Every structure is written in structure tokens, then in C-alpha cells.
Amino acid sequence: xxxxxxxxxxAIFNAFCDLLSKKHYNQITVGEIIERADVGRATFYAHFExxxxxxxxxxxxxxxxxxxxxxEGGERHKHIFECNAPSSVFLHLLQHLQRNDRNILxxxxxxxxxxxxxxxxxxxxxxxxxxxPRFSEKKPSALPExxxxxxxxxxxxxxxxxxxxxxxxxxxxxxxxxxxLAIISRKExx
Amino acid sequence: xxxxxxxxxxAIFNAFCDLLSKKHYNQITVGEIIERADVGRATFYAHFExxxxxxxxxxxxxxxxxxxxxxEGGERHKHIFECNAPSSVFLHLLQHLQRNDRNILxxxxxxxxxxxxxxxxxxxxxxxxxxxPRFSEKKPSALPExxxxxxxxxxxxxxxxxxxxxxxxxxxxxxxxxxxLAIISRKExx
DNA sequence: ATTTTAGTGAACAGATTGTTCAATAACGTA
DNA sequence: TACGTTATTGAACAATCTGTTCACTAAAAT
Numbered sequence: 001x002x003x004x005x006x007x008x009x010x011a012i013f014n015a016f017c018d019l020l021s022k023k024h025y026n027q028i029t030v031g032e033i034i035e036r037a038d039v040g041r042a043t044f045y046a047h048f049e050x051x052x053x054x055x056x057x058x059x060x061x062x063x064x065x066x067x068x069x070x071x072e073g074g075e076r077h078k079h080i081f082e083c084n085a086p087s088s089v090f091l092h093l094l095q096h097l098q099r100n101d102r103n104i105l106x107x108x109x110x111x112x113x114x115x116x117x118x119x120x121x122x123x124x125x126x127x128x129x130x131x132x133p134r135f136s137e138k139k140p141s142a143l144p145e146x147x148x149x150x151x152x153x154x155x156x157x158x159x160x161x162x163x164x165x166x167x168x169x170x171x172x173x174x175x176x177x178x179x180x181l182a183i184i185s186r187k188e189x190x
Numbered sequence: 191x192x193x194x195x196x197x198x199x200x201a202i203f204n205a206f207c208d209l210l211s212k213k214h215y216n217q218i219t220v221g222e223i224i225e226r227a228d229v230g231r232a233t234f235y236a237h238f239e240x241x242x243x244x245x246x247x248x249x250x251x252x253x254x255x256x257x258x259x260x261x262e263g264g265e266r267h268k269h270i271f272e273c274n275a276p277s278s279v280f281l282h283l284l285q286h287l288q289r290n291d292r293n294i295l296x297x298x299x300x301x302x303x304x305x306x307x308x309x310x311x312x313x314x315x316x317x318x319x320x321x322x323p324r325f326s327e328k329k330p331s332a333l334p335e336x337x338x339x340x341x342x343x344x345x346x347x348x349x350x351x352x353x354x355x356x357x358x359x360x361x362x363x364x365x366x367x368x369x370x371l372a373i374i375s376r377k378e379x380x
Numbered sequence: 381a382t383t384t385t386a387g388t389g390a391a392c393a394g395a396t397t398g399t400t401c402a403a404t405a406a407c408g409t410a
Numbered sequence: 411t412a413c414g415t416t417a418t419t420g421a422a423c424a425a426t427c428t429g430t431t432c433a434c435t436a437a438a439a440t
Contacts, residue, residue, distance in 0.1 A: 002416070005417070
């Protein structure tokens, strides 16, 4: 890809993320984005049909990056899927988040987080589906499979959201444990 | 409240809901709303500062209606909170939804459902907090209370979302059971 | 019957959107 | 280096949307 295109695209994404962390999506104008990105109006529309498409492509770039890296990461990540503990993939994701890869945290905290949590959850569902055998062992037999997958994804996303909203004081290991306790909740004293 | 005001307000809400079930929030204009509601432009702005405020007030009206009715419903609903089974309040909510009180289902299905699910969950959290003793019994002791409350609310909302998205083929009783199984998941065969 | 309040419709400035175009700058390649 | 190709620019543009104003009419409350 042309160096210029890449630079422009990156500048627009950065400007957009900056703005998203400060104000609501609906109140951001194309004018603001191009001013902050310092690109011409025509350039913006050469890259993105509308503001909505910009958001869509941002989400896809952010999440596909993380999830693809985990799936096809070859050397670096392969061990996760060879490991028996189903928790490790989640722990790994949490560690990714803690490192704040690609500044994704701002987007998950900000006023617009529903937009991003949806993408997060959808990607997670795909990942879990591919890893299904590991998780279906834990499924209460009365539950439909799609219900269970949805439940696991939603619980993980909510765990992350809770973590971020409460200042990320806990370690990834602790959150991973909370998540597993929520999924497989069993009263110890009984 | 003046009869005229109430009529106008209702007409705007109805028009807005109609539109929300057909297109995305961002793409709905005030012009469309007032045309469908058949009220003057100035009238709209006399009632709502902006389209965002309209959305906010709609959400509050819809959910406060349901949840207030459950809390302060006196005769009709009081038995729920005197009943020991913590599941009954959820079952009751599901029955409300199945009856599609105030056409809330369209809004939970539609393209904009994140907007409404957030309000749904927030109200649910308040309700659960007031009913906490019932639910904290089930909490694994290692989990923080706020984590647990969030988990229960989110799981219920996700159960409902799953139900609606899959065509609401199951009975409220079945969904209530799924929800409880997810929360207190225990493998029977063990 | 009178006063108060709500709705009307048109008109308005200002902002935003998405497009166009000719001119310029940066790119990749031979 | 010189070349043709491609991206960016800035300005200008019509079309749309927003939120406000105002004089007027209709409905409500007293």
C-alpha cells in the first residue's frame, strides 16, 4: 500500500480515537476529524464513505488484529491452544489488554464503549466456537449450545468491562479467576 | 399535565419508535420524526432539547415504567418480593416482556438495541441491589459484590437478548431456567 | 369570559454533508 | 534520472439538517 495512503489512514484513525475518548460519536463531525488529522476533506471521503464506515473499519482493524494474532500467531501464541487449561486463552487476552495494545482501552472505557464491546463480543464468540470442545464440557446439559457460547462471551466481556471501570487494580490472573468463578460458579462451603 | 402536551409527547414517542424499528438512530432526522408524528417543528423543540434527549426520555419512560411497576406495584406485584424463590422476579420480568408491554420488544430487537440494553441492565442492577440478600447467597465468596451484581444483570439481559434473537420460541419459564442454570451452573452428572 | 398555555407554520442563519475539479505533490518503476 | 501513475489538496458547491424565532391560532384552566 502506498506510503501516503497508510499515513493518511493512520492519521484519520488516530484523530478519530482521540475525539472518541473526549466526546460522543454522534457529536463528532467529519470537519473535526480532518482538522485534527490534518488532511483535506476530499481525502477523507476518498478513504471512507461516511463516518459510520470509518467506525466500522476502525473496529475491524482493532479487533481483527488482536484475534488474528491469537489464532494465526504461529510461534508466539500457538502454545495457548496446545495448553489444556481453557482459561489460558482468556488470561492471554487480559494480558494483551493490560498492555493496552493499540490503545484499545480508551475505546472500551469511553462513552461510546457499546460500539466496541459489540465487536469484542462477536469476535470472542467466533474464537470460542473454534475452541468449543474445551468449553462445552462445562455446559449444563439442559442449555442450548448457542446460549452457552453467548453466555461465556458475554461474561468475559462484562468481566473486562468491570475490570476497566474499576480502575484495573486487579491483575489479569485475578480477573481470569473471577471470570471462571462466574462461569462455573460453585459455592465452596457446601 | 395538559392533555395537548400528553398527546404531542405520545405522538412523538410513537413516531420515534416506529422509525427506530426501521432504521438506525443516527440516520433518523428530526424532520422525519415530526412528519410522522404530525406535529410542528417548533413543537418538537418545545418538548425535547435535541434528538438525544428524546432518546434518553424514551428509555427512562419505558424502563422506569416496567421497573417501577414491579417495585411499587402494591397489590399486583407485591407477592413477588414476598416469595422466597429469587427466580420469580426474573420470571415475572420475562412474562412482562412476552406480553410486549409498551412495544419494548421492537426496541430490544432493532439495530439500535445497544441503546436500550444499557438502560435495561442499569435498571436491573438497581433492582438486584435492592433484592441483594436473595442473590448474595449464591455468590462465590471470592468474588467482589459489585462484580457479582453486574454478572447477574448482564447474564439476564443476555438471556433475554438470546431469547428475542432466536424468535422467542421458548416459554418464559424455560428462559428463566436457562438463566438460572447459567448463573448457578453445575454439571448434573458429577 | 378571560387569561394562560400549547401548538402552528413559515422563515431563518449556521453548520454539516458529500461531491466535484483542476492543480500539486509524492510515489513506484524503468 | 525521468516517467507515468496515484494520492492529496483546497476551494467551492448544492443539499440537507439543526435549532431558533415570531406572530398567530386553538385549546385549556380559572
